[in-house]
Amino acid sequence: MLGVDLVLGILAALMAVFTALVIRWAVEARMPLQAAAIVFLLLMMAAMFGGIVVYFFHPGTTGLVEGLWLAAGVMSAGALVPFLAFLRVAQVQLTANESLPTAPLRKGVAFGALIAALVLANEFLMGWAFDLVSGLRFAPLATGLGPLATSVTAVIDSPWFLFTMAGEMALTAYLLRSRFDRPFVIVVSFQAVLMLLSPPALGLSGWREISVVGGSAVMIALFVYLMEHIYREKELNVAFSRYLTRLLGVYGLMMAGLFLWAAYGQPLLFAASIVLEMLVYLDAVVRPERFSAPERMVWQLNANWAFQLLAFIFVAELFMGALLDLQIQPGVYAGAFPSLPLSGSTFIVLENAASNGFWFFALVAGSTWFLAMMGIEMGALVVFKFRETRHLETKIRLALMMACYGLFAVFFPSVYYSAVFPTWASGTQVPILGWSMGIGSAPLVPSVFVVLLVTYVATGALTALFGRRVICSVFCTAPLMYQGTAIDAMKSFNRSSPFARKYLSSRFSALYSTTTAVVLVALVGTSFLSYFDQTGRLNITVGGTDPSVFLFVLSFSVLWYVMFVTIPYTGNYNCVTMGWCYTGTIAQAFQKIGFFKLKVRDKQVCRDCTTLDCAKSCPVGLVDMPGHFRQKGEFRSTKCCGVGNCVGACPYGNLYIYDVRHWFRNRLGLPIPPASEVSLPVLRNPSPRVGASPAVPAGVTTRTATSPTGSP
Ligand code: SF4
Ligand code: SF4
Incomplete structure (x- = not known):
């Protein structure tokens, strides 16, 4: 053989x-005759292979004859194509003008x-x-x-x-x-x-x-x-x-x-x-x-x-x-995909189909190899972004973000957790694992509330000190997906999409407030239900599982991806701009009482600025930041998740992120470090500056009306 x-x-x-x-x-x-010859060639080949197929269906003399007849028939019919094309050309040339060139092939x-x-x-x-x-x-x-x-x-x-x-x-x-x-x-x-x-x-x-x-x-x-x-x-x-x-x-x-x-x-x-x-x-x-x-x-x-x-x-x-899940870990995934029967009344069929689809989506989106594959793909785009980023602090944040994705999305939940607790339920089925799970309640270990408290105290304290960027731009898996080059460029839809425009600026619209209220009520409600379930006082499940697990899966394994692909309509970072993520909402609360804000070195530079590149570069759509810089020299918004695009985009190096480090510097009387990246010269205004900050940093000495862009 x-x-x-x-x-x-x-x-x-x-x-x-x-x-x-x-x-x-x-x-x-270029000419009809050439096209006809090509069609004839292809028909000849088809006839030959068709004849062979027919022969094999009836091996022996009958099949041979049938095959030959078929091949001969198709070839003969095929020969008509160039012949008819030739006749057509000849007819055109004879009836018109012999010197007229044949019309080119359309x-x-x-x-x-x-x-x-x-x-x-x-x-x-x-x-x-x-x-x-x-x-x-x-x-x-x-x-x-x-x-x-x-x-x-x-x-x-x-x-x-x-x-x-x-x-x-x-x-x-x-x-x-x-x-x-x-x-x-x-x-x-x-x-x-x-x-x-x-x-x-x-x-x-x-x-x-x-x-x-x-x-x-x-x-x-x-x-x-x-x-x-x-x-x-x-x-x-x-x-x-x-x-x-x-x-x-x-x-x-x-x-x-x-x-x-x-x-x-x-x-x-x-x-x-x-x-x-x-x-x-x-x-x-x-x-x-x-x-x-x-x-x-x-x-x-x-x-x-x-x-x-x-x-x-x-x-x-x-x-x-x-x-990949099936191929690499068949012992875990073979037969694990939901398969409720699609039979019975129409309602039952629709219900089972929806349940199968939801749990298939959730199971795969939370699985090891899906997350690893997404990490490689989206991580590659972040590496491109890293290479073109000039601002050192943003570079460090991007590197931390990639490392956190590898650790918290892939290694700990899929490798470490299953190796250390081989008999426990998969991470996505446990009603409490810390911050991302919300309040949770399962008495998985006697010290569960200690673990929970430590998680909240640690992440909450970090957020208060350094801003919600600790969560929304580093720890969470979402920023890795949002901040690669092409996806970051989709922030343009935050301003051009009619729907996304409703969420522009640091203002909290009524829709935003309603969304966050619903999300927080759902979080607290499912957490209590989960607690009473786990302690045997209730027996309530949602979608066939623990209520807090369902909320987590719905938020982060299904809704997040649905919203991700709708970025062209809902805008980049829509979990932040629309307020539908409970983790982000909790982080907001810690940011509100913390040190984090954006500050400019010189208010007057912003007053004279015509580029407004900081606002254009913001993936969260905080378009009102230049106004705040001009008036107060700083901008505080709990929607800001500290991505730092604005810092790199400001052509004058006028902007920096203020957090607990700067607070200490102020306390110690130390100056704020100058912009680390190369910034445009600023043409010195001959008239006295109105409200200029006394601390004009080195490098910001002259001002120009050119409008370069530091943003992609
Ligand atoms: S709002 Fe939620 S999903 Fe979005 S980046 Fe923050 S923690 Fe992640
Ligand atoms: S781009 Fe720079 S100078 Fe212009 S408004 Fe923004 S922070 Fe100010």
Whole structure:
């Protein structure tokens, strides 16, 4: 069998080369006759593979005759295409003017669709024929599908189809590299590698591990590349922007398909996503002129596009996390996904479906490998942000934030906790683990209230001393997701989205106050319920679990991600701006009684400032800060979570974060340190400054009306 597979492999490689060349000819075709010849070539190949398939369905003389008849029939019909094209050209030239050149080929949607359909049909028939020749050894798992759907799925999920397509993509990307911008070629190269790493393609030992982990790593690298690309290129070619959202939508389906394949042995959705990916890809490469058209799209002004980007990437990540959980820790996750029966009355079906969906989402979003994968992806964007940050204090905070994510999102809950307490329930099922769980109540250990108190006293004291940035910009897992380059750039939606605009500034709107009140009442209520449950005085569950666990899971494993993908409509850091996070709300209270505030070195610099870069750079949308600086020389808002973008963005180095360290300095009569980064010279105003601070720092000596920007 090895010899047969080797020969088939060589033929498949030749087929990939040939198809890539045909696609290039299709792209370069300028005249109708050329296009007709390409269609004829593709029909010839389809006829040949179709004949082989027919033969294998009826092996022997009958099958041979049927196969030959089919091949001959399709080839003959195919020959009509160039013949009719020739007649048409001749007719035009004879009836018009002989010197009139033949009208050039108009490559519309129909031409692209025809070439894409023929290429796909060829690949499919080749895969089918090779599958039959090699003895159907690559048939999929039992699917419960009909025979036709099972066969179709088997062909698409076979190495003959998947690997040939991968080779074809890589070759076309190479052959057509001069016709597309570099980002498109890079994206297609990623696609080729991802298709090559299709887990269902081979049943060889070790392939599944390599392809699941390797494929996930490549997809994460692709997401990082795309995010960084859109961060650098504020304007995208319209065709490329559409290609990206279509591809990411398909990848969402593909990861869901891979999860179904790995968890339940259902390969159909994966096969369907492969076909969709090929259609998206072929439609793009056959008509490349759209990718060099001048139409551009400023994505920061297109909330719908940004939402699609985030939503599709998140769907892919969620299922990728589930797939990795299953692959790396099958002992923990196999059979762990909720599966209430979808039968009975409509109400029961809907209720069970909603419950399955909610707990699947929550289980995966709180799982080790999902969090590790998100940490790598979002952490990479934070590393880019780190590299371009000039302000030392912000750099230190970003480094601490990444370390905290690794420790508190991955290591302690998933590695340390399960190693030290192997018999205890998983961290996300325990009603009390400290700050993030709110007040909680489970008597997990006799000293639980001591642990709780210490947690609150420690984090509360740190917040009072250094501001809520201790929680909302360092300890919490959320800032790692918010502060990478591309996501941070989405703070522009805080000002452009009609909904997010309602939450701008440090003011607490009635809606904000109502939201925080509801959240705090829910926290206190579920905590008491949990306490009475755990001490045996009540027996109340919510969603089938402890009330405080449910609130935690709802807030941080479901709602947080839903709100994350809606950033283009609700704004960046919406947990802070909208006040729906109880942890953030508690942190606010500690900030209110603490030292933290923003201060400027010279009020007059702010009065003369025309850039207002500090306000523009704020991811929380505190647009009123310049007004406070001009009047009072400082700004105090419990919404401020100390990200420090404003400090780095001020072109005059006029701004700094004040906390307990500065309070001590004042007490000791020490000066405030000068701005650490290079700041613009400020042109000295000849007239006396009104209300200028006596402590004009070194480096702020002259003032200019230029408007540079330190913010991305
Ligand atoms: S408000 Fe809540 S979710 Fe948002 S950063 Fe702060 S602690 Fe994290
Ligand atoms: S950008 Fe700097 S100078 Fe301008 S208002 Fe903000 S803190 Fe003041």
